Amino acid sequence: SQKIEQNSEALNIQEGKTATLTCNYTNYSPAYLQWYRQDPGRGPVFLLLIRENEKEKRKERLKVTFDTTLKQSLFHITASQPADSATYLCALLGKSSGDKLTFGTGTRLAVRP
Amino acid sequence: KAGVTQTPRYLIKTRGQQVTLSCSPISGHRSVSWYQQTPGQGLQFLFEYFSETQRNKGNFPGRFSGRQFSNSRSEMNVSTLELGDSALYLCASKIVGQMNTEAFFGQGTRLTVV
Numbered sequence: 483s484q485k486i487e488q489n490s491e492a493l494n495i496q497e498g499k500t501a502t503l504t505c506n507y508t509n510y511s512p513a514y515l516q517w518y519r520q521d522p523g524r525g526p527v528f529l530l531l532i533r534e535n536e537k538e539k540r541k542e543r544l545k546v547t548f549d550t551t552l553k554q555s556l557f558h559i560t561a562s563q564p565a566d567s568a569t570y571l572c573a574l575l576g577k578s579s580g581d582k583l584t585f586g587t588g589t590r591l592a593v594r595p
Numbered sequence: 596k597a598g599v600t601q602t603p604r605y606l607i608k609t610r611g612q613q614v615t616l617s618c619s620p621i622s623g624h625r626s627v628s629w630y631q632q633t634p635g636q637g638l639q640f641l642f643e644y645f646s647e648t649q650r651n652k653g654n655f656p657g658r659f660s661g662r663q664f665s666n667s668r669s670e671m672n673v674s675t676l677e678l679g680d681s682a683l684y685l686c687a688s689k690i691v692g693q694m695n696t697e698a699f700f701g702q703g704t705r706l707t708v709v
Contacts, residue, residue: 524703525685526685582628582651583640583698585637587637588638
C-alpha cells in the first residue's frame with residue numbers, strides 16, 4: 483500500500499540555521515508533491531508545489547527538492563526564525579484527475595531564539 | 596474572499612450518538628474533501644465530493660458518510676460514535692479542473708467522544 487513517511491521526531495534548531503525536513507514515499511508514483519504548514523489548532527496552509535519533472539523549487543526562504551528515483555523530497559527553510567516553528571506536512575497527488583491528496587504524518591519544527 | 600468555514604469548531608458527544616459537521620468552501624470551489632486528523636495517524640482522507648457526487652473515498656467504515664449540496668457546501672455525518680472517533684476533522688476545498696492547485700483548509704472541528 484502507499485506509504486508516506488516523515489520524521490516523527492521533532493526537529494530542533496537554532497535561529498538563523500537551515501532546517502531540512504524529509505519526506506519519503508513508497509508504492510506511489512506521484513505527479514505532484516506539495517508542502518503544507520500547520521500550526522496548533524489550525525488547518526494546514528499550502529506552501530509550495532513541485533512537479534515530478536522538476537528537481538527544485540524555491541520561494542523566498544523555502545526550497546523544495548524532488549527526487550523521483552529516490553522517492554524523496556527535501557524541504558529546506560533557510561535563515562530560520564522562531565516564527566517558522568510549526569508542523570510541516572508533505573502531500574502527494576497522483577496523475578489521475580480524480581486522485582486524492584495523500585498526506586504524511588508531518589514533522590514538528592522548533593526554532594529556538 | 597472568505598476562506599473555508601467549518602462549523603461547529605468544537606463538539607462533545609457521547610458514545611453511540613451521531614454527529615453532523617458542516618463545511619462551506621471558498622466561493623467558486625466545487626471540490627470538497629474531508630480528513631480526520633489524530634496524533635497517531637496524521638491526516639487520513641475520508642472522502643471527496645464534487646458536483647454533489649462522491650468521487651473518492653478513503654478506508655473508513657460506513658458509519659462515516661457525507662454529502663454535498665448544489666451550492667458546494669458539504670456535510671459529513673458519523674453515526675454510532677466510538678471513543679476512537681475523537682479527532683480534528685478538517686475539510687479542504689479546491690478549484691476543479693486544475694490538478695496541481697493547492698487545497699484550502701478550514702480551521703477544523705474538534706470532536707471529542709466521551
